[in-house]
Structure formats: C-alpha cells, structure tokens
Amino acid sequence: MEKQLTFYGQGLPYLKGHEYSGILIVIEGADCSGRSWQVKELRTWLERSGHAVLDTGLRRSGLIGDAILEAKQGNTLGKRTLGMLYATDFADQLENKILPALRAGFVVLADRYIFTLMARDLVRGASKDWLRKLFGFAPIPHLIFYLQVDPQVLLYRSFEKYGFLDYWESGMDICLSGDIFESFQIYQSLLARQYDQMAEEFNFTVLDGQESPLIIQKNIRRDIQRFLEERRLETDVK
Numbered sequence: 001m002e003k004q005l006t007f008y009g010q011g012l013p014y015l016k017g018h019e020y021s022g023i024l025i026v027i028e029g030a031d032c033s034g035r036s037w038q039v040k041e042l043r044t045w046l047e048r049s050g051h052a053v054l055d056t057g058l059r060r061s062g063l064i065g066d067a068i069l070e071a072k073q074g075n076t077l078g079k080r081t082l083g084m085l086y087a088t089d090f091a092d093q094l095e096n097k098i099l100p101a102l103r104a105g106f107v108v109l110a111d112r113y114i115f116t117l118m119a120r121d122l123v124r125g126a127s128k129d130w131l132r133k134l135f136g137f138a139p140i141p142h143l144i145f146y147l148q149v150d151p152q153v154l155l156y157r158s159f160e161k162y163g164f165l166d167y168w169e170s171g172m173d174i175c176l177s178g179d180i181f182e183s184f185q186i187y188q189s190l191l192a193r194q195y196d197q198m199a200e201e202f203n204f205t206v207l208d209g210q211e212s213p214l215i216i217q218k219n220i221r222r223d224i225q226r227f228l229e230e231r232r233l234e235t236d237v238k
Helices: 037-047 067-073 077-104 114-123 128-134 152-164 180-201 213-237
Strands: 023-029 053-057 105-113 141-146 204-207
Touching: 023 037, 023 114, 023 213, 037 067, 037 105, 037 141, 037 213, 053 077, 077 105, 077 114, 105 180, 105 204, 114 128, 114 180, 128 213, 141 180, 141 213, 152 180
Parallel strands: 023 105, 023 141, 053 105, 141 204
Antiparallel strands: none
C-alpha cells in the first residue's frame, strides 16, 4: 500500500506527491542502551519473514560521516558546529538512503534518529523551536521504540564495552564537571530527561532497557507484527 510521507515540519518540497510503500521504524536510546543489538536481531527476523530491510544510524553518511569522526577526535568542536554536522549527516542519509528505500518498499530500521540529535542539542542550550524547524524535513516514523536505561547502568555498560568513558558521551565539552565520572552521570541524566519529555510528544513506545534483551526483542517484534497486520488489513479493505 503506497502512501505519502508526513513530516514534522515543511518536509522537502520536491517530495510532494511521491508515494512510499515502505515502513520507517526507529530504535532510540543512549549509547550502550542496547539499540544496535535490537536492530541487528530485528533485521534478521524481518528478512526471514520476507521483508527487504535497510538499517541506518548516526554518522553513516558517505558525504560527512568520516569527517565527523575525525573532527570529534580533536575535542574542539563548538556546540552548534557539532549539531550542524550531525544534521547534515542525517539529511544526506535521508535523501540518498532512507527515502529511496522507503519508495522501494523497504523496512527501514533507524538505530537512532533526530530525537538523539535534538536531545544532545537541547542539553547544549539549543532552542526547542529552532530544532523543530531545523529537523522539519524529517519524516514521521511509523513506530518509535525508546530503550530507557538508568545513567548509572549506562556507566557500567560503557566500561564493560569500551573500558573507558567517551569524552562526548560524558558531556565534557560543556563543562558539567571536571571529573569525567560525575560529568557522565550528569550529562546522561540530562539526556534522559529530554528523552522522557519527547516520549509523549513524539509518541515513543517506552521500553525498560534494563530487561533481558530477548524480552525487549519479543516486545518490539510483537508491536511491529501488530502494525504490519493492521497495514495488511487496510490494504485488503481498499
């Protein structure tokens, strides 16, 4: 069943009238919340069920993805520069990966979306109205799942995964504390507050990210299966 996409703002003018039969599913959450594992398992399940799948995420743009990584290694990026680089990364992927896949009928699995970018910028002092206008070109996903994890648990998981705390994921660039452990917990708490505020506004399905990954996967699959069945019924009626 083909439909026109809806957007959070004006969208992209040249897309008006285009039809899309694909589905956009977003998995949101902080670093080490378990998103990437869930996306990987969902892709396998969906492909085995006969769906064509594209997975995407932050900093995967062929235009600017590597440039962001290189710039972040210097730890000298300004707040707005960092935010605009990620917005450019998202815009490039949207135009060259996400939208073509949706037009071709793919299920697009986004390992984070504009909500992470907005949460990061809000914590760094950006205006909510400005961010809504900036990301007004973003399509509204069909389903959004948010893995909610306590900052203290994220701290343990970060050490388990990396063996250290990341400068940017600890918010060290905004001088919350001279101690990286304290800064990490303050920053992740501020991000969590932004996610929680967005959950109702943007209709997140909030999941306990501290549950077993298999239970979380089961719950996500259940909701996706329900959505697919409802869509199939709509198609049959028409």
